[in-house]
Amino acid sequence: xxxxxxxxxxxxxxxxxxxxxxxxxxxxAYFAGEPRIDAAIAIEQQNALAHGEAGADDELVxxxxxxxxxxxxxxxxxxxxxxxxxxxxxxxxxxRLRTGSDSRAAIGLAGAALTGVILVPFLKYPPNPPAVxxxxxxxxxxxxxxxxxxLGLVAIWAGxxxxxxxTQEWRRATAxxxxxxxxxxxxYVLLPTINEVPDNFPAVLLWKFRIASLGTQTILWTVxxxxxxxxxxxxxVSDTAQRIAAKS
Amino acid sequence: xxxxxxxxxxxIPAISTRLLLTAxxxxxxxxxxxxxxxxxxxxxxxxxMYMHELMHDGRHLLGVPCH
Numbered sequence: 370x371x372x373x374x375x376x377x378x379x380x381x382x383x384x385x386x387x388x389x390x391x392x393x394x395x396x397x398a399y400f401a402g403e404p405r406i407d408a409a410i411a412i413e414q415q416n417a418l419a420h421g422e423a424g425a426d427d428e429l430v431x432x433x434x435x436x437x438x439x440x441x442x443x444x445x446x447x448x449x450x451x452x453x454x455x456x457x458x459x460x461x462x463x464x465r466l467r468t469g470s471d472s473r474a475a476i477g478l479a480g481a482a483l484t485g486v487i488l489v490p491f492l493k494y495p496p497n498p499p500a501v502x503x504x505x506x507x508x509x510x511x512x513x514x515x516x517x518x519x520l521g522l523v524a525i526w527a528g529x530x531x532x533x534x535x536t537q538e539w540r541r542a543t544a545x546x547x548x549x550x551x552x553x554x555x556x557y558v559l560l561p562t563i564n565e566v567p568d569n570f571p572a573v574l575l576w577k578f579r580i581a582s583l584g585t586q587t588i589l590w591t592v593x594x595x596x597x598x599x600x601x602x603x604x605x606v607s608d609t610a611q612r613i614a615a616k617s
Numbered sequence: 618x619x620x621x622x623x624x625x626x627x628x629i630p631a632i633s634t635r636l637l638l639t640a641x642x643x644x645x646x647x648x649x650x651x652x653x654x655x656x657x658x659x660x661x662x663x664x665x666m667y668m669h670e671l672m673h674d675g676r677h678l679l680g681v682p683c684h
Contacts, residue, residue, distance in 0.1 A: 370667050375630045376639060398678040406674055430670040443675020450651040457640045457647075463629045485681070496680035510682040511656065578677075582683050585678045605627045612625075 378604060380456045386596035387452015388445050388514035397443030402581035403436050408574055416500060416567075434595035444589065452593055455479060459597075471605060473600040479594025481525045487586045489521030490514060491579075493557055498578040502565045513560055520560075524552035655681045 410432070430439065459478055467472040493515050502510070532541040533550025564574060630636055653661055654672055662668040676683050 376636060377626070378627075380643065394656055398675070402678040405673065406677060428670070429666055430673070435671065435674050439671040440654060440674045440678070443672035444679065446650055447654045447675070447679055448673075449652070450647040453647040454644055457644055460636075461632065461640060465630075469626060491680060494682070496677065497682075498677060499684070502682070502684060503684050507682060514682050554672060579642070582680050583677045586680055589679075601627055602624070605624050608627065609624045 376460050379460050379601070380453060382600035383452040383454075383456025383459070383597055384449055384606065385452070386453070386593050386600055387448040387450070389448070389596050390452065390589045390591075390593035391445035391448020392441065393592050394585045395441040396447065397588050398444060398581065398585040399436070399440055402578065402582055403440070404438075405498055405574060405578040405581055407432075409500045409578065412570065413500035444585070448589055448593065450474065451482075451589070452597065455482065455597060456595060471601050475598040475601055476594045479590055479597065482522075483587065483590035483594075485521035485525040486518055486589060487583075489524060489553055489556075490517045491583055491586075493517045493560060494563060495579050496582040497566070501567065501570055501575070502589075506563075506565065509561075510563055513563065517556060517560055520552065520556035524549045524556070527552045655679065 394408070426494040455475075455478060459475060464601075466477065468474055468477070478612070494517060506513055528549030532545030535541045535544045633662045649661065653668065655676060657668075659671050675682070
């Protein structure tokens with residue numbers, strides 16, 4: 370089935386913006402995150418040796434490949450996927466976003482995703498470097514992570530609905546924030562608390578890893594939103610130029 | 618080159634069953650791609666743990682629970 374012409378165009382803009390965002394986020398992750406991962410893996414191997422396990426097991430993929438090709442591949446594929454999903458959401462929701470500006474709509478959607486999919490999960494389940502986390506609980510942690518991610522999006526939706534019950538600007542902002550925070554608070558209380566940081570894991574290393582991870586994800590969604598808005602604007606400008614040319 | 622204020626918002630396709638089906642298909646494929654990066658351990662990629670290990674660092678830095 371061929372794509373509807375205009376959906377295909379918007380989708381392409383999203384995919385392109387996503388790859389660009391993924392590559393930039395991956396570059397940041399390489400410089401800010403890789404030194405922390407190396408340090409954490411060193412601790413992981415020390416721990417393994419101390420427990421009498423084989424230190425460096427036969428690696429399927431070398432550390433060098435993981436750090437360069439693997440990292441950029443992961444962030445750009447992830448960016449591609451998020452870019453396409455953002456473009457699809459934009460196409461389906463554009464009429465419901467009450468703004469005449471395409472850029473505001475695009476950047477607003479990306480900002481909502483950054484808040485719901487990144488910030489809300491980050492504060493409940495901050496990401497962990499190697500050597501932190503019990504492999505036995507990975508399934509439970511994965512389910513909790515997906516649950517908080519979905520609830521983050523529900524919270525955004527609740528905030529928008531609450532804001533739209535009001536007409537004055539300050540009341541809209543207050544109601545929106547309240548709707549968002551109520552859902553986030555309920556989610557945080559109901560979801561299980563997870564703390565698997567070993568007592569002897571360096572606090573500074575953990576902090577630096579988590580900040581690097583937050584930076585990577587923030588860059589991905591910020592660049593994605595801005596680049597997507599820019600590409601849409603290019604299309605709108607070229608359409609307008611064609612319309613003017615057709616008239617004259 | 619038209620002036621910024623005269624640029625009309627981009628035309629958006631009308632919501633139709635066909636558009637919704639296309640959109641659903643696109644989202645499923647892209648979620649599968651995100652799954653491949655974030656969670657797959659060979660079930661989808663059929664590459665054993667190779668893809669999983671290759672993208673190990675990205676998974677950690679994208680905030681996904683890893684191990």
